[in-house]
Amino acid sequence: MKIIVLGGDGFCGWPTSLKLAGAGHQVTIVDNLSRRGIDLALSSGSLTEIASVHDRIAAARQHVGDVCHENTDIAKDHAALRDLIAGVMPDAVIQFAEQRAAPYSMIGDSERRYTVDNNITGTHNLCSALVDIKPDTHLVHLGTMGVYGYSREFGKIPEGYLDIEIKSTRQDTQILYPANPGSIYHMTKCLDQLLFQFYNKNWGLRVTDLHQGIVWGVETDETRLDPRLINRFDYDGVFGTVLNRFISQAVNDVPLTVYGTGGQSRAFIHIADSARCLQLAVENPPEPGERPRIFNQVSEVRSVRNLADMLADQWGAGIRYVTNPRKELPENELEVENAGLQSLGFKPTLLNNRLIEDVRFIADATRKNFNADNVLSSPRW
Ligand code: NAD
Numbered sequence: 079m080k081i082i083v084l085g086g087d088g089f090c091g092w093p094t095s096l097k098l099a100g101a102g103h104q105v106t107i108v109d110n111l112s113r114r115g116i117d118l119a120l121s122s123g124s125l126t127e128i129a130s131v132h133d134r135i136a137a138a139r140q141h142v143g144d145v146c147h148e149n150t151d152i153a154k155d156h157a158a159l160r161d162l163i164a165g166v167m168p169d170a171v172i173q174f175a176e177q178r179a180a181p182y183s184m185i186g187d188s189e190r191r192y193t194v195d196n197n198i199t200g201t202h203n204l205c206s207a208l209v210d211i212k213p214d215t216h217l218v219h220l221g222t223m224g225v226y227g228y229s230r231e232f233g234k235i236p237e238g239y240l241d242i243e244i245k246s247t248r249q250d251t252q253i254l255y256p257a258n259p260g261s262i263y264h265m266t267k268c269l270d271q272l273l274f275q276f277y278n279k280n281w282g283l284r285v286t287d288l289h290q291g292i293v294w295g296v297e298t299d300e301t302r303l304d305p306r307l308i309n310r311f312d313y314d315g316v317f318g319t320v321l322n323r324f325i326s327q328a329v330n331d332v333p334l335t336v337y338g339t340g341g342q343s344r345a346f347i348h349i350a351d352s353a354r355c356l357q358l359a360v361e362n363p364p365e366p367g368e369r370p371r372i373f374n375q376v377s378e379v380r381s382v383r384n385l386a387d388m389l390a391d392q393w394g395a396g397i398r399y400v401t402n403p404r405k406e407l408p409e410n411e412l413e414v415e416n417a418g419l420q421s422l423g424f425k426p427t428l429l430n431n432r433l434i435e436d437v438r439f440i441a442d443a444t445r446k447n448f449n450a451d452n453v454l455s456s457p458r459w
């Protein structure tokens with residue numbers, strides 16, 4: 079298949095691009111490298127030293143398969159995006175190219191506006207270009223579990239649509255699950271869902287929206303093939319996600335930074351599972367005419383406290399309970415349906431010592447890049 083991967087230089091997009099190229103697909107990465115720019119602006123960045131995109135592509139072509147890169151801003155340069163789509167005429171486009179950190183989106187006015195402008199306009203430019211140029215393309219979007227909020231208010235979280243009964247008519251129906259975002263970033267993912275609903279209703283655009291949990295881990299089989307293919311490893315208080323942060327903290331003798339009580343339950347998925355799910359979604363498109371297909375891309379649910387206790391028991395790491403910088407439920411239960419991807423062949427990998435040791439090994443090898451000033455750098459909201 080011909081596949082365009084928007085945001086293919088990022089943490090999830092890079093291993094996914096390699097996975098798809100390794101499976102024989104022709105992959106065009108479109109990335110404006112804005113994330114590398116944000117690393118510099120925040121004086122943070124990846125623990126692993128990621129190669130330039132030029133070197134990444136050279137190594138990918140040598141070891142993995144057919145991958146190229148175009149430097150285009152999909153939010154700001156609509157004409158270039160249209161030209162690209164017309165040039166490639168893709169079977170599928172994967173949309174990873176959004177500003178993805180909740181804390182970054184809550185820093186202040188310019189970050190709030192950037193996150194909304196970048197995420198909503200980029201995704202809308204894509205929908206608008208596809209229906210004009212190649213309307214049968216399968217659009218695969220990375221959404222988030224955060225669109226649902228994280229509660230059991232409506233029971234187990236279904237895959238996108240909630241079964242309801244209309245009180246006045248006693249009719250059963252399904253509605254898009256009520257959006258309940260906890261940050262400007264998560265809000266953009268809720269708005270993306272409405273764009274897909276309308277483009278699907280009006281033009282029949284084929285969409286798979288993957289509501290992904292927190293991704294952890296660093297390497298996949300493909301990123302290990304050459305040091306130039308190594309994936310990024312965020313550990314800072316803005317872009318770092320909780321489990322990778324905790325592992326890097328434990329290795330660097332920093333007490334694990336549990337926000338609040340640590341009673342927050344979240345869904346998790348390993349980076350290799352994430353790339354595998356993307357491959358399954360792309361290779362099994364929805365039927366023409368189907369409403370936007372929504373899958374929860376998650377492997378298991380864990381609480382923050384449970385993760386911290388696990389690392390404390392295993393490695394003797396200290397734990398520091400800090401005032402939660404976020405406005406979120408202090409404690410929550412979470413149960414998530416994930417039958418959709420499993421029906422396509424996904425077998426979730428649960429947290430295990432070997433995979434945790436893999437991350438610890440990388441964190442240990444990159445200790446010199448760990449800057450303790452970046453650990454508690456989250457804004458408050
Ligand atoms: P990332 O920041 O590492 O990668 C995003 C990539 O998109 C970057 O390389 C960036 O340069 C590029 N990009 C951003 N705006 C762009 C634009 N306007 N034009 C072209 N390129 C642009 O993020 P990630 O962790 O790889 O996340 C990718 C997607 O997956 C995001 O949409 C995110 O919401 C979603 N997701 C991530 C996680 C996670 O834990 N990392 C979990 C759930 C969902």
Ligand code: USQ
Binds near residue numbers: 222317345
């Ligand atoms: N947390 C801590 N200590 C830390 C960091 C985080 O206790 O040092 C807590 C947070 O308060 C939160 C939970 O851990 O309750 C998760 O935080 P996170 O930063 O790991 O994840 P989050 O902000 O939710 O965002 C990440 C990705 C985002 C994706 C989302 C999926 O950055 O792109 O959409 O995970 S989900 O959480 O399922 O909505």
